Amino acid sequence: MRIGIDLGGTKTEVIALSDQGESLFRHRVATPRDDYPQTLAAIVGLVEQAEAATGQRGSVGVGIPGTLSSLTRRVKNANSTWLNGQPLDADLQRLLGREVRIANDANCLAVSEAVDGAAAxxxxxxxxxxxxxxGAGVALNGQAHAxxxxxxxxWGHNPLPWMDEDELRYRAEVPCYCGHAGCIETFISGTGFATDYQRLSGIALSGxxxxxxQQQQDPLAELALSRYEIxxxxxxxxxVNILDPDMIVLGGGMSNVERLYQTVPALVKNWVFGGEFTTPIRQAVHGDSSGVRGAAWLWPL
Incomplete structure (x- = not known):
């Protein structure tokens, strides 16, 4: 049995999977924000619940909104900032009495979809x-590549490539929380989409x-979406010019915009070196379950 934990900013979820990928147990609790000891206790409690419910002992994988430094073995780059600088894997291994594997949550998405999802x-x-x-993650042969x-x-904290004049103005107006300007995240996150519409219309709306x-033929909503697609x-x-993956999988709220799967592949060709692009772009099969499933699959068969 494999146990996966998805440690998010607002909720922490556990799943127990059989060797065939069947969900045996699933539960979530509120994440104890800004409290590292209680976060550890919540994870340990979820593992104990999963094992009590199934009557089995499992391997444990944890997806986090950051990564483990290979130099210090402490968490870095987490937007759940109370995790940064903490020896999360060592603490969990001590409390659970077994090896624990930790990966970035986007890498867990990649693993989940590579094992038994859209990119199986x-x-x-x-x-x-x-x-x-x-954010984004890479899976190679079904395993996370950190x-x-x-x-x-x-990927989200690299600059948007091939900026036009308006994007250069946007870059100056909307700095990224990471301290840099022009990050991909500020343009193509759901937040970036909403910010661009507000720049066009003066109206603050959700995605x-x-x-x-846009479905009601609002021209500014259509313009915001077409700019987002580009x-x-x-x-x-x-x-594609660097990694050239076999498949691209989209997750998160904007991945539910069905039009992206028709429009974006043709647009990608305009910037791929050589002008050829046949890579499938698919929506994540497991939706918001991909992260927790991928954490469980950090222990391969």
Missing amino acids: GQQTVFAVIIGTGC GGNGNGGE AEIMQR RLAKSLAHV
Whole structure:
């Protein structure tokens, strides 16, 4: 049995999977924000609940909104800032009495979809989270690729490529929380989509509300969406020119915009070196379950 934990900013979820990928137990609790000891206690409690409910002992994998430094073995780059600087794997291994594997949550998405999701059986998978923020992960042969610095897949904090004049103005107006300007995240996250619509219209709306207006033929909503599609295509073309994955999988709230799967592949060709692009772009099969499932699959068969 494999146990996966998805440690999020607002909720922490556990899943227990059989060797065949069947869900045996699933539960979530509120994340104890800004409290590291209680966060540890919540994870341990969820593992204990899963094992009590199934009567089995499992391997444990944990997805986090950050990564483990290969130098210090402490968490870095987590937007759940109370985790940063903490020896999370060592503490969990001590409390649970077994080895624990930890990976970035976007890498867990990539693993989940590579094992038994939209990209099942593909060798190189690039998985994108386009929600409140923007992240990505890489799975190679069904396993997470973190890299020597733990930054594998940190796509959202690279600059948007091939900026036009308006994007250069946007870059100056909307700095990224990471301290840099022009990050892909500020353009193609759900937050970036809403910010661009507000720049065009002067009206602050959620992504879902903007899409409702687009379906009602609102020209500014249509313009915001078409600009979003171009920016997503440029950002993915950059990845294709470097990694050339076998499949690209989209997760997060913006992945539910069905039109992206028709428009973006054709647009990507405009920026791919040589002008050829046949890589499938698919929506994550497991939706918001991909992260916790991928954490469980950090222990391969």
